[in-house]
Amino acid sequence: MxxxxxxxxxxxxxxxxxxxxxxxxxxxxxxxxxxxVLFPLFWMLSTSLKPPTQIKAFPPIWIPKPFVWSNxxxxxxxFPVPFYVFVANSTYISLLNVVAALVSNxxxxxxxxxxxxxxxxxxxxLVLATMMLPGQVTMIPLFLLFRALRWVNTYNPxxxxxxxxxxxxxxxxxxxxxxxxHELDDAAKIDGCGVLGIFFRIILPLSKPALGxxxxxxxxxxxxxxxxxxxxxxxxxxxxxxxxxxxxRGTYRVLWSELMVVSFIAMLPPVALYFIAQRxxxxxxxxxxxxx
Amino acid sequence: MxxxxxxxxxxxxxxxxxxxxxxxxxxxxxxxxxSLWVVGFLIFTLGPMAVSLxxxxxxxxxxxxxxxxxxxxxxxxxxxxxxxxxxxALYNTAYYxxxxxxxxxxxxxxxxxxxxxxxxxxxxxxxxxxxxxxLPTVAVSLLWLWLFDVRFGILNxxxxxxxxxxxxxxxxxxxxxxxxILMSLWGSGGNMLIFLAGLQGIPTQLYEAATIDGAGxxxxxxxxxxPMMSPTLFFVLVTDTIYAFQVFATTYVMTQGGPAxxxxxxxxYLYTLAFRQFKMGYASALAWVFFVIIMGVTVxxxxxxxxxxxxxxxIGGRRA
Numbered sequence: 001m002x003x004x005x006x007x008x009x010x011x012x013x014x015x016x017x018x019x020x021x022x023x024x025x026x027x028x029x030x031x032x033x034x035x036x037v038l039f040p041l042f043w044m045l046s047t048s049l050k051p052p053t054q055i056k057a058f059p060p061i062w063i064p065k066p067f068v069w070s071n072x073x074x075x076x077x078x079f080p081v082p083f084y085v086f087v088a089n090s091t092y093i094s095l096l097n098v099v100a101a102l103v104s105n106x107x108x109x110x111x112x113x114x115x116x117x118x119x120x121x122x123x124x125x126l127v128l129a130t131m132m133l134p135g136q137v138t139m140i141p142l143f144l145l146f147r148a149l150r151w152v153n154t155y156n157p158x159x160x161x162x163x164x165x166x167x168x169x170x171x172x173x174x175x176x177x178x179x180x181x182h183e184l185d186d187a188a189k190i191d192g193c194g195v196l197g198i199f200f201r202i203i204l205p206l207s208k209p210a211l212g213x214x215x216x217x218x219x220x221x222x223x224x225x226x227x228x229x230x231x232x233x234x235x236x237x238x239x240x241x242x243x244x245x246x247x248x249r250g251t252y253r254v255l256w257s258e259l260m261v262v263s264f265i266a267m268l269p270p271v272a273l274y275f276i277a278q279r280x281x282x283x284x285x286x287x288x289x290x291x292x
Numbered sequence: 293m294x295x296x297x298x299x300x301x302x303x304x305x306x307x308x309x310x311x312x313x314x315x316x317x318x319x320x321x322x323x324x325x326x327s328l329w330v331v332g333f334l335i336f337t338l339g340p341m342a343v344s345l346x347x348x349x350x351x352x353x354x355x356x357x358x359x360x361x362x363x364x365x366x367x368x369x370x371x372x373x374x375x376x377x378x379x380x381a382l383y384n385t386a387y388y389x390x391x392x393x394x395x396x397x398x399x400x401x402x403x404x405x406x407x408x409x410x411x412x413x414x415x416x417x418x419x420x421x422x423x424x425x426x427l428p429t430v431a432v433s434l435l436w437l438w439l440f441d442v443r444f445g446i447l448n449x450x451x452x453x454x455x456x457x458x459x460x461x462x463x464x465x466x467x468x469x470x471x472x473i474l475m476s477l478w479g480s481g482g483n484m485l486i487f488l489a490g491l492q493g494i495p496t497q498l499y500e501a502a503t504i505d506g507a508g509x510x511x512x513x514x515x516x517x518x519p520m521m522s523p524t525l526f527f528v529l530v531t532d533t534i535y536a537f538q539v540f541a542t543t544y545v546m547t548q549g550g551p552a553x554x555x556x557x558x559x560x561y562l563y564t565l566a567f568r569q570f571k572m573g574y575a576s577a578l579a580w581v582f583f584v585i586i587m588g589v590t591v592x593x594x595x596x597x598x599x600x601x602x603x604x605x606x607i608g609g610r611r612a
Binding site: 022023026027029030033034037038040041043044047055056058059060104107108110111112115116117118120123126127130132133134135136137138139140141142143144145147161163164165170195220223224226227230231241242243245246249256259260262263264266267270271273274275278281282285286 | 315317318319320321322323325326328329330331332333335336337339340341343344347354403406407409411412413417418419420421422423424426427428429430431432433434435436437438439441443444446449478481482485486489530534537538540541544545559562563566567572575576579580582583586590
């Protein structure tokens, strides 16, 4: 205030200073938060490369000296089954889930987005309602059903249901399809396209981003799924990575380097997908409100 | 139809079949396409739900079953912990939900507000904060098991920096649940993204008008940001609550429900009964009660929303 009498520009300058200060404080908070988020991951990597003596060092040793790469070899050979088998199993289940999602969800979402039929509104609400249904309610009868079908210890229970659509993706795709202008449909109709023609020639080609989001999410969910394979897969050579990890925890409780190695490996594919496609990732979350 | 115009009318048997109108054809196609979902819903959701209800009246394992009426339910609700751990599991789960949801939502909201200041580097921050949400729960659980280690864990080292004694974390009935809640906060970045999208949707004119009227930062926050964000907060509250009730993998991997059942969560109890002890009937009763509880909580949140969720349409404004 005193300054403003002598200097005409100062109020403005002090305001700018305030804004700068505010920005600096915001940055500081965000950086501290980012460090808190990243630190456990750094610590995991660090532990995975440490010799046994440094793991229990006090105060902690941040950077292992030397890097013990043999930890990685030991960790992946600790299982009675070659480690790549788990990776292959997880990949197989995840990819088939992606295929199932791509085959089923677009066509269902298309009907909801574009076709007028009696009961479509009610049915769509039913789809939304199933999003809120905890899967545990159907878990036991489904197990009995799949057991009767002799599907236990196969991947069928983890894959086949995906071929019948998933409420989240039906919702995501319907929202996306609704943004495609109806004039395109009309033009296609005039050119002689039927219901399926419009779907394959107009809607699908214009929806690649949404289909991409769906594929990424499906892959990540299937990769990270634990309860499904835990219930249905009993033989170790059939284990996906998530169940193999839990097995390792049960057997070698405190081999921290090894545990961190396999955890790190299990994190790699979802993280890689996330970094590669982080834009569409974020878009998908914002549209549907679902989290990874 | 376009190509048909000007052609001579066709004669013959084709004419006899009544042609479907455009609307009727759409109707048929519509049902044909969604029938895929309907079939899946019947086989994998509705059918099993009905069977589950039926099973809950039987004493059944994988070999034989016997009708027992409501006895599964009476056992379930028993307070005798040698017969049923239902109340224990429900208490643990409720504890987890009641603390992890408000804390996680506040933290996510706070980060979103900070990011919404547009101080630069938003994309980078966003990528980092969301990162924990894409990681496999089992791997994250192993990682936190190591952080929580009583003797060599980094968290106790951090406490020692402040001259504090180390905590027993997952190995004590008093600290085990708080430890799981602390770990869940690491994933608050998931909410942050949704909140950020909501914040970016608030028209800036509202803030400008309020500033002209002399509203300070705090008043703008309570009178504009919070009401405008209430539908988003509501949505996240509902989905997060349902999700948190289903917590399973973390407790399965980290504690197996211990120590002294202090981290026995509802779904873990359900899993143990169904797939370790093969008490399918009893577990079905437990599953149905779980369903009713979640529905009840969801309805409560929806009911409460009249009091605190603000929709622009209420005052005749444009719909967001």
